[in-house]
Amino acid sequence: MDKLKKQVRSFEVAELANISRSTVSRALSGDPRISEETRARVEAAAAKLGYQPNLIARGLKNQSTGIVGVVVTDLDNPYHAHALQLLIEKLGAKRLAPLVFVGDTAEGAENAIARLMSYQVDAVIALAAPFSKQIVAACRAGKKPLILMNRYDGPDDVSFVCGDSHRAGSIVADHLIENGATSFAYFAGDDTTSISADREHGFTQRLAEKGFELTGRAASRYDHAQAMSVAPMLLACGAEAIFCANDTLAFALLDAARTMSPFGRPLIVGYDNSSLAAWPAYALTSVDQNLEKMTSVTVETAHAMVGDAHGGVSRIVIEPYLVARGSTSPQSRT
């Protein structure tokens, strides 16, 4: 090792510019009391030494670290992975740093929050996390602002950003009716979250308005293998159109349908519009939750909450939209 000298500190910048350390701090933070001439000198010195302020020390002093905790689940679901990527990028643009933990189990989630607290994060974003009860409780105990993304289970005073699942269900119903379906089924997931229930409720309610009702229903874990084993039972009900709680379920259903009867299958709609949905092999009509916008809004909300003593609670609903593809084109039916 050439030099084991530590990172440059603001003291050294001050030394080089023949000036006190506090002036360096003020010059770089844009304090108007600093003359333009010294500011230039300070900036030159800082650039020359490659000075980067120690954000840990700053965080300790300012009681604000610029770190945002992100609790995420099941990154094997491409939808979650994509959401995380967008979150990270947008947080970065706001000069916030994401400390990421996985909260797959109840105690895992609790443990994750505890770690985040220790690191004095400025806010917590929980991404489609189950165990939101634990997370809400822990954040409340630690007085940290919390934003649930794609979940709104908590009590009235927790903020969330999520899609309008109820409306999405109704949009799907309209689309299927428009394309000629007259009998319908729903393929549910195994979660008991409110947004999942809303999808189904919005779907059936709209169907009822048009004079239809569900002729079939099945549930499965969000897992290709299990979904495929459940699918035949659902297909057997003979419904002309099936709405799935999730793209994963929809892909399994398509695969199963292809195997059972290669030349005719019901109209199928998924949820999440993952990139596979666009593959010609599936061409799956799917609900897009507008993750782009959802993550933007989430980050902006988090950013706004950092300063506020999290007095404000914001509960925002994002409009989803349908992306129609071959899986619901009328001619694909029997």
Added chain:
Amino acid sequence: MDKLKKQVRSFEVAELANISRSTVSRALSGDPRISEETRARVEAAAAKLGYQPNLIARGLKNQSTGIVGVVVTDLDNPYHAHALQLLIEKLGAKRLAPLVFVGDTAEGAENAIARLMSYQVDAVIALAAPFSKQIVAACRAGKKPLILMNRYDGPDDVSFVCGDSHRAGSIVADHLIENGATSFAYFAGDDTTSISADREHGFTQRLAEKGFELTGRAASRYDHAQAMSVAPMLLACGAEAIFCANDTLAFALLDAARTMSPFGRPLIVGYDNSSLAAWPAYALTSVDQNLEKMTSVTVETAHAMVGDAHGGVSRIVIEPYLVARGSTSPQSRT
């Protein structure tokens, strides 16, 4: 807000236990000089108040934050997403916290590292990142230990953990020959990393040893749509077996082959063994890089490097293995 009291500090624990703050610190850190009796009293007080040490302050004092920077690319690739998830879990088990940034572009990567430096991370893990040159340079400048995962472009003194791509290529060649193929092609990606080149080199070298050579070759971005548009050209070469640099390419190739000639196609092998490969619709034979082990080793290496003044350089190669499925079963050929 009921109380806007901040987090509990060690001072309050000391107060409650009628003891000095330093004793609290020592008791909790397991210093042998503390009597068993006071230790119990301190622990009781800490538990009662729910005291969690402020890791930011500790980090400032100890010059070691317990934060590990993770630079990642393209989370839309399920392979990367899965790797990230494993990394996060295994870092957590070692009580390290991952600060995650996305480094898709050159200046993005550089920027990410700069942020990591500011946060005084103890080490940096770069996950299959392009622009490793920038990352290596930045980490060297900041004197931070760096581990490249699945990349070994850098100079001799940077540590890495990666799969034995050369050997994987040779395993694939053997497998295809065993299953009766006599003519071969390679479907390359658009990256110029050494591991990518190794896959192809290991493949062709083994073929040459057995008296065969490549009859076709194509390259595409790692993207389903583009890969599908390139695929017909590659299939036209008539090779009986095709090795793809990536599962994404392999799926596109399978889709294209299905469309062109539904009842006969070459043997196809992918790389990464992503979860889709197991889906019956694809049943893709693929090389598994043993991500489980790769991430474990990476985290252990990072953990070991934290204390050391990163004098040690460790360069570790993980053995890959082949998962054979229907896409290379002999009867699937024409």
Added chain:
DNA sequence: ATGCATTGTTCACACGTGTGCACAACCGGA
């Protein structure tokens, strides 16, 4: 020349923690 406002800079403290050193308490041996 002295008082006062303005402007630019420095001093000193605080954030919450870990730890070297000094120190108190106690005990046993002379």
Added chain:
DNA sequence: TCCGGTTGTGCACACGTGTGAACAATGCAT
């Protein structure tokens, strides 16, 4: 009683930064 050794605890400093208050310098009016 005095001394040396052992054991447990407290004082005070350091980590690197931001910032209120004090202070030097200058200009202006009296």
